[in-house]
Structure formats: structure tokens, C-alpha cells
Amino acid sequence: MSFFLGFSEEEKLLQETVRQFAADHLAPKIEKLDEEEGFNRDAFRVLGELGLLGITVPEKDGGAGLGAVAATLAFEEIAAVDASTALSFLAHSILCVNQIAVNANDEQKKKYLPKLISGEWLSGMGMTEPGAGSDALGMRTKATKSADGKSYALNGTKTFITNGPVGEVFYCYAKTGEGKKDISTFLVDRSMKGFSTGKKFSKMGMRASPTSELVFDNVVVDASARVGNEGDSLRMMMRNLDLERVTIAGISLGIARGAMDAAVAYARDRKQFDKPIASLGVIQERIAEASAWYDACRALTYQCAKMWDEGKLVGKEASAMAAKAKLTSAQMATKVGLECIQILGGYGYIREFPVERFMRDAKLIEIGAGTNEILRLIIARQILGDAANG
Numbered sequence: 200m201s202f203f204l205g206f207s208e209e210e211k212l213l214q215e216t217v218r219q220f221a222a223d224h225l226a227p228k229i230e231k232l233d234e235e236e237g238f239n240r241d242a243f244r245v246l247g248e249l250g251l252l253g254i255t256v257p258e259k260d261g262g263a264g265l266g267a268v269a270a271t272l273a274f275e276e277i278a279a280v281d282a283s284t285a286l287s288f289l290a291h292s293i294l295c296v297n298q299i300a301v302n303a304n305d306e307q308k309k310k311y312l313p314k315l316i317s318g319e320w321l322s323g324m325g326m327t328e329p330g331a332g333s334d335a336l337g338m339r340t341k342a343t344k345s346a347d348g349k350s351y352a353l354n355g356t357k358t359f360i361t362n363g364p365v366g367e368v369f370y371c372y373a374k375t376g377e378g379k380k381d382i383s384t385f386l387v388d389r390s391m392k393g394f395s396t397g398k399k400f401s402k403m404g405m406r407a408s409p410t411s412e413l414v415f416d417n418v419v420v421d422a423s424a425r426v427g428n429e430g431d432s433l434r435m436m437m438r439n440l441d442l443e444r445v446t447i448a449g450i451s452l453g454i455a456r457g458a459m460d461a462a463v464a465y466a467r468d469r470k471q472f473d474k475p476i477a478s479l480g481v482i483q484e485r486i487a488e489a490s491a492w493y494d495a496c497r498a499l500t501y502q503c504a505k506m507w508d509e510g511k512l513v514g515k516e517a518s519a520m521a522a523k524a525k526l527t528s529a530q531m532a533t534k535v536g537l538e539c540i541q542i543l544g545g546y547g548y549i550r551e552f553p554v555e556r557f558m559r560d561a562k563l564i565e566i567g568a569g570t571n572e573i574l575r576l577i578i579a580r581q582i583l584g585d586a587a588n589g
């Protein structure tokens with residue numbers, strides 16, 4: 200299946216490489232890791248060797264110098280086998296590493312990028328808080344500047360942070376003023392005094408992508424760990440959310456494809472009433488619908504990613520387009536996951552077959568990086584303008 204025709208030779212080669220990586224390093228392990236809520240740390244060392252942990256980082260900064268299309272392709276290929284590793288890879292490469300490459304100064308890049316790109320260090324991003332999810336600007340984690348201006352004391356708690364239990368570095372947002380928009384960014388190391396990662400959450404899906412709180416108990420951070428100017432992070436945070444939404448749609452595409460591949464193979468093989476169930480109209484209808492919606496979402500997602508790479512996706516239109524790619528792909532993947540379970544009947548409901556895992560993993564993308572409801576608001580406001588506010 201390759202509906203989108205705009206891939207470069209380099210992107211097609213990347214797709215093949217990542218497909219092989221997933222078959223060799225993820226497929227043999229994911230069932231057990233999902234069961235035990237483990238983490239495939241070794242996969243990140245290999246991704247580092249392949250040069251993919253800094254997939255969107257310019258070559259001059261040690262990255263692969265690729266863009267949103269390449270990242271989305273990589274996430275799709277990985278998620279078709281193991282969506283958990285795709286999610287942890289995205290949190291590392293798009294939410295932290297890409298942000299450092301785009302927003303940090305040369306000294307910060309030199310300190311963090313080599314180890315993050317080689318896979319020696321893992322990372323994540325801390326925005327969500329127990330009392331501030333969809334309303335991200337309601338965050339309460341505070342960074343208080345010292346009298347001499349040389350450091351900040353961080354206090355507060357972030358929650359639901361992907362790679363929290365396994366990361367060494369976190370790209371964290373905190374308030375440096377009383378206003379909703381007074382948000383600054385700090386690079387926090389696991390080794391800093393007063394920093395801890397709280398409890399690891401036990402989850403319905405994405406069970407091999409560890410999630411936890413980040414707790415800041417008077418963590419003293421040197422002013423040199425602040426990214427950008429004080430109080431100036433809102434625009435960077437929102438821009439990265441748009442990139443996250445485009446590329447995370449790749450995870451939904453991969454999940455849907457993985458579930459469909461399993462269901463199609465099963466439908467060809469499974470006989471009832473002396474005929475393969477693939478000959479039944481109701482099964483064909485399910486497979487046809489799933490394939491059509493997958494292709495539609497894939498076309499939209501890669502078109503958005505391509506526009507991003509060409510610098511054509513900016514401002515409110517970028518936010519609305521990214522929201523559309525994620526909203527449609529995420530809902531499609533959950534629906535396809537459920538339909539594929541139905542195709543497998545009882546075998547779809549038990550853990551020896553991967554489709555129930557794909558469905559559990561799919562649901563997360565309807566929540567993380569902006570819930571369906573928030574994405575609909577973004578799209579509606581872009582279409583309706585001021586009238587949307589009454």
C-alpha cells in the first residue's frame with residue numbers, strides 16, 4: 200500500500216530501512232514487553248546507530264537532516280509493528296531533540312545533541328500537569344529566578360510524560376511570571392537535586408512506552424539551561440505541538456495498517472461453512488472501508504507533512520491542518536482496530552493475536568497531543584473566525 204506518491208528516493212530508502220529494523224528488533228519482543236509493561240531500550244541504541252534519533256536535526260548539528268515526511272514515515276513503519284516504541288521514539292526525537300535543534304543555543308546543542316542522537320541518552324517533554332491538560336496554559340510549575348539572576352528554582356509536577364521513567368533529559372515548560380503566557384523552557388537532567396520521576400503509570404495501551412510524572416522539588420537549574428528568552432516559549436511550544444500532531448498521525452496510520460494486515464491474512468485463511476470468511480460480504484465490506492479510510496488519512500497526513508517540509512504550513516492554517524491530520528487518523532485507527540477484532544472473532548479478543556493490542560494502542564492517539572475535542576475546536580475556530588467565540 201503506497202497511496203501517497205510524493206516520497207523522494209531518500210524517503211523510500213528510509214522506509215525500507217525502518218521496516219527492516221522493525222522486523223528484526225521490534226517484532227520478536229513487543230508481545231512480551233506489552234504484557235509486562237517493559238521497554239525496548241536496545242531498539243533505541245539501534246535507532247541511534249541508524250542515525251534516526253535526530254531525524255529532523257540538520258546535518259550540521261549531527262542529525263539526519265530529514266523532515267516531517269521522513270519522521271512520519273518512520274513512525275508509521277514502526278507503529279505497524281510496535282506502536283509503543285513509535286510513541287517513545289516520537290517523544291524523544293520530535294518533542295525534545297527537534298526542539299533543542301530548533302530553539303536552543305549552540306552551547307546547549309553541543310551539550311545535549313550528540314548523546315541524544317547517538318541514543319546514549321533518552322529524553323521526553325514535560326508540558327501536561329495534573330491540573331492542566333487540555334488547558335496547557337493553566338500550568339502551575341513555577342521557575343523562580345535567583346536574586347543574582349544566575350539560576351532558577353523549579354517547583355511543580357508534570358504528569359503523563361512519555362519516557363519519564365527512562366529518560367535522562369527533559370524539555371520542560373514552566374511559568375516565569377503570573378500571566379497565562381509567561382512560559383519559559385528549561386532543560387532538566389535526571390541527575391539534578393530535587394528532581395524525581397514519580398510513579399510509573401500502568402496503562403490500557405502503549406504499555407511498552409513508559410509514562411510517569413516529573414516532580415520538581417526546588418530543583419535549582421542554571422540559567423544556561425533556559426532555552427530561548429524568559430517568558431518567550433509559547434510560540435515554540437505551539438509550533439512543536441503542530442509538528443507533533445502531523446507526525447503522530449503516522450503512528451495511527453501504522454497501527455491501522457498493522458491491524459489490517461493481520462485481519463486480511465486471517466480472513467484469507469479462516470474457513471467457516473467450508474469457505475474462507477474472506478468470501479463473505481460483511482468481511483469484504485469491513486476490509487474495503489478500513490482500506491479506504493486508511494488511504495484517505497494517509498494522503499492527508501503526508502500532504503500536511505510535505506507542506507510542513509516545504510515551509511507552506513504556517514500560522515493558524517498549520518494548526519488546523521495538523522489537527523485535521525491527527526483527528527482523522529486517530530479516529531480511523533481506533534475504528535479499524537475494532538473492526539479488525541470483529542473480523543478475527545474470538546481470536547481477535549485474545550492476546551495471542553496482535554489486533555487487540557493495536558486497538559488499545561490506537562485509543563491513546565485520540566487523547567495525547569490534543570484530544571479529539573480540542574482538535575475540533577482548533578479546526579472550527581480557523582473556519583469560523585471570530586464568530587466561533589460568539
Ligand SMILES: Cc1cc2nc3c(=O)[nH]c(=O)nc-3n(C[C@H](O)[C@H](O)[C@H](O)COP(=O)(O)OP(=O)(O)OC[C@H]3O[C@@H](n4cnc5c(N)ncnc54)[C@H](O)[C@@H]3O)c2cc1C
Pocket residue numbers: 290323324325326327329331332333334358359360361362402405410563566567568569570571572573576
Ligand atoms: C500515554 C500518554 C502519554 C502522554 N505523553 C505526554 C508527554 O510526553 N508530554 C506531555 O506534556 N503530555 C503528555 N500526555 C498528556 C496528554 O497530552 C493529555 O492527557 C491531553 O492533552 C489531555 O489532557 P488531560 O488528560 O488532562 O484531559 P482533560 O484536559 O482534563 O480533558 C478531559 C476531557 O474533557 C475534554 N475537554 C477539556 N477541555 C475541553 C474543551 N474546552 N472543550 C471540549 N472538551 C474539552 C477533553 O477533550 C477530554 O475528553 C500524555 C498522555 C498520555 C495518556
